[in-house]
Amino acid sequence: MRENCWNITRNLLASAVLLCCAVPLRAEDAQDRPIDYARDVKPILAGHCAQCHGALRQKGGLRLDAGSLALKGGDSGEIIELGSAEESLLIEYILPDGDDPPLMPPDGQGTALKAEQVAVLTAWINQGAKIPADEEIPEDPRKHWAFQRIERPTVPMIDGKPFDGNPIDAFILAKHKAKQLTARPEADKATLLRRIYLDLIGLPPTRDELQAFLADPAPDAYEQVVDRLLSSPHYGERWGRHWMDVWRYSDWAGYRAEVRESQPHIWRWRDWIIESLNADKPYDRMVQEMIAGDEIAPGDPDTLRATGYLVRNWYKFNRNVWLESTVEHTPKAFLGITMNCAKCHDHMYDPILQKDYYQFRAIFEPHRVRTDQVPGQLNTTKDGLVRVFDQDLQASTFLFARGNEKHPDKDNPLTAAVPVSLLPEGLKIEPVSLTPRQYYPGLRDHVQQGNLNYARAALRNSETALKKLTDQLVASTAETTDGATAAAAVTPPSDLAIAVAAKQVAYQLLHLQSVQARIAADEAKYATPPAASAPQLAADAAAAERQENVAKAQWEVAKAEQALHTAKEAEKPEDDKTKQAVKKSEEALAKVQKDLETALAAQEKTEATYSPFGEIYPTQSSGRRLALARWITDRENPLAARVAVNHMWLRHFGEALVPSVFDFGLNGKSPSHPALLDWLAVELLDNGWTMKQLHRLMVTSQAYRMASTVGDATANLEADPDNVYLWRMNPRRMEAEAVRDAMLYVCGQLDTTAGGPEIDQTDGQTILRRSIYFRSAKEKQMLFLELFDQANVNDCYRRNESIVPQQALAMVNSPLALAQGRVLAKTLTTTVGEESTPEVTTQFLNAAFEQILCRRPTDAERATCSAFLQKQTELLATPGQLTQFESGPDVKTKPSENPALRARENLVQVLLNHNDFFTIR
Secondary structure: OHHHHHHHHHHHHHHHHHHHHOOOOOHHHHOOOOOOHHHHHHHHHHHHOOOOEOOOOEHHHOOOOOHHHHHHOEOOEOOOOOOOHHHOHHHHHHOOEOOEOOOOOOOOOOOOOOHHHHHHHHHHHHOOOOOOOOOOOOOOHHHOHHHOOOOOOOOOOEOOEOOOOOHHHHHHHHHHHHHOOOOOOEOOHHHHHHHHHHHHOOOOOOHHHHHHHHHOOOOOHHHHHHHHHHOOHHHHHHHHHHHHHHOOOOOOEEEOOEEEEOOOOOHHHHHHHHHHHHOOOOHHHHHHHHHHHHHHOOOOHHHHHHHHHHHOOOEOOOHHHHHHHHHHHHHHHHHOOOHHHHOOOOOOOOOOOHHHHHHHHHHHOOEEEEEEOEOOEOOOOOOOEEEEEEOOOOOOEOOEHHHOOOOEOOOOOEOOOOOOOOOOOOOOOOOEEOOHHHHOHHHOHHHHHHHHHHHHHHHHHHHHHHHHHHHHHHHHHOEOOOOOEOOOOOOOOOHHHHHHHHHHHHHHHHHHHHHHHHHHHHHHHOOOOOOOOHHHHHHHHHHHHHHHHHHHHHHHHHHHHHHHHHHHHHOOOOOHHHHHHHHHHHHHHHHHHHHHHHHHHHOOOOOOOOOOOOOOOOOEEOOHHHHHHHHHOOOOOOOHHHHHHHHHHHHHHOOOOOOOOOOOOOOOOOOOOHHHHHHHHHHHHHOOOOHHHHHHHHHOOHHHHEOOOOOOOHHHHHHOOOOOOOOOOOOEEOOHHHHHHHHHHHOOOOEOOOOOOOEOHHHOOOOOEOHHHEOOEOOEOOHHHHHOOOOOOOOOOOOOOOOOHHHHHHHHHOHHHHHHHHHHHHHHHHHHOOOOOHHHHHHHHHHHHHHHHOOOOOHHHHHHHHHHHHHHHHHHHOHHHOOOOOOOOOOOOOOOOOHHHHHHHHHHHHHHOOHHHHEEO
16 A cells, blocks of 8 residues: 555656646747757647648648658648748748638647747747657557557467466566566465455455365365356456446436436446346447447347446437547447547547547437336336437438537538548448337337236226225215114215216226227237238227227316315305415316317317327337447457456556556557557457456466565566566555445445345445445445545546545444444354453454454464453443543444453454455455
8 A cells, every 4th residue: 555655656746747847938938948859849740730740641741740751841842941930831831810810720620829839839940940860750650559450479488488377477477587577476375365356256255265265275276266256146246347437337417306417227237237247248249239239139128228338428418418428438448549539620649530530429329318118117217228229310410610519510411430540441330120019119018018007907996986985975874773874974975076986987997998909909000011900900099099088088077176166165255365276276177178178079080090108219220339339349350359358457457458548549558568468359359258268367377376565576676666567466455345345244244135226325334235236426426435436437447546534534433334343343252252361362363354354363463452452441441531422423233331342343443444454465
């Protein structure tokens, strides 16, 4: 942890120094000091000119991305006159002409240079336009390493001999030898076991699992543990959370009940992720289903859940914001490309034109979001399957001048395409035809049956209500044995009340008959081919629905008459409020009477038109997203496999092979082990994109098993202080969810129930489910998880790792942590006994350390903890001498009244705050 703090501090200091160096010259200062080309000039040319005059495009035959090429000029000749800025066309081009904007950069193609930047270029030319003799000319960006086809590299030979171990180790060891680094030995068995448990399932091993592993002499004992963990359902929960970071999972966000972002019921996508990982669904198939599940398997609800990936981008107030998120993060997540940089102008670094950005957007232009009914629930606000579909196949896409949605180029609509300058193969788009049950959900069995069940239940309820009234009427007129009536005991219902109930029964009966008729008509109409009886059944359904509407209108009139009668009975001559109530009731009656007249008039019609059971959607999907998904995961695409492998490596080893995990472009970082990256990418491809096989390969390598301590390898710290070449394992703090889950798990309190609707984030202290199942949205996150750097739902391609006092306070003072410590102390005491003898104390300490930290205490720790228990027991035995806190958290699990047991509770709390508990070593 201390080392991580130092690394962060060092990086911040370095960034500050770079920022200081990058401060531009003021216009008045530029002429008075020597201009350095690399420091002062090149950034200006690269940022403002290279888009149109660089390696990819050379308008007018001019390149300005290298000083020697700038001096050479273009088709119109030289643009720089050495020693004379006034006679140089470059300066003329970048200066405004009166009220007119400068010629360079062209209007809409970039931002005009600031006065101080023009001054720098002017001074540079006047000083002779000096450039370094060894300046490299930028290579064609299409030749960038990440854009080249993946080929399997040869596994390095070590000391001239073929390597017979895990190929990963050969690549790592080759770097060690080249950099003169010495690899650390394998971590001890207890440390390694805890590492692999937390890595693969996000939960530490139990004491029994630890003891069994330590006692297992089998040479493949570790490999057996790996296989067992990869088969655990907790694997999907652990790695599902990792991929949810990358894919920006977010539950719905909004103001109170108003949905503004994402959608309710998107938890089904979360469950799909977990289930897919546990089933080892190939990565390429997962990508395809998330982008185009509705086009791959439009009739499969399980697959449709995957399109929550696109649903998550939904934004209520602006369709362009919705699509901008999709266009930005789809390439970042799956291709490692910052295509969003081309929204306003051509990409500054990568071979992506502004036109490419909007053609990529056109792929997503037709799609919208809908919520389908699920079995057992007709009300989609309570539950439903939220998914995407193509609504408008004719939707146009326009380029926005300077990225401004207020200035679309409507004269030049764009077609769907991928950046051909980046990767030459284009999309193969084929529209997808849908079956009636796919584009008309009302035909589905559970929807039809749901409507029938609802109608039958409503009829039963109305019949029961009518019978209750009639029974009440009979009881009120019945005679007793002495000839008197029971009227005084039973109040008879009014004639109006009975009329209303009877009208309701009539309506509900006709409603049921209407539903039955419409279902029969739908089945005939949408059969393949349509049934011969379809026209007659449609006419019958229309007639039944018109009768239903009349009955409903009659019921509404009866209710309005009853309400008017009640209002008149309550009317008082001097009370304006009761008079107003009568007036409103009369107006309401007049309205429903008019509605009845309309329904009666409609009953005379013979049209065969009836209401469908819900919306009928387009009969075809564009196929654009399916074409994109297949293009992304095509073996010839060099990016998808590299990006996936890089994300997996990052979460296993604590650092990525390509540090800029969402930017594999020219402005990103180069890979530390390019050959290893490609070897792993091909391994993923050759094994059908299955991730469990790749996980196993990574975690069984010696590179993964190394100790994380520096030990006697101090020379390595000088040669490779950041451990770029992996001479030891990177220790790292557990992510927020793992901290909470591990705490609950070691205390025996974690509820491992899987799946289902998201749990309110405010219930994290009392509901003990895994953290992945709690609501996570922009403004709806569990405070405990926020403190430990929970994922930012808008952008979290890799987690932040902070160290702040609030984290310790949460572990010391939160009701959750206090309760868990007390529960665990009681459990351990039950196991070893309550006696305070040295022997029992040692047993308690061993058990506590093994349970919480997955190791035995050292002699020094045992002595310190024993002294702590003794001191605490003495203090707690005389509570009158202690200062009572005036306030504190409300913890339902109260502390023990026994001083010795209370001391044990406090010790457990200390161990839960131990650095070794939070750290994966």
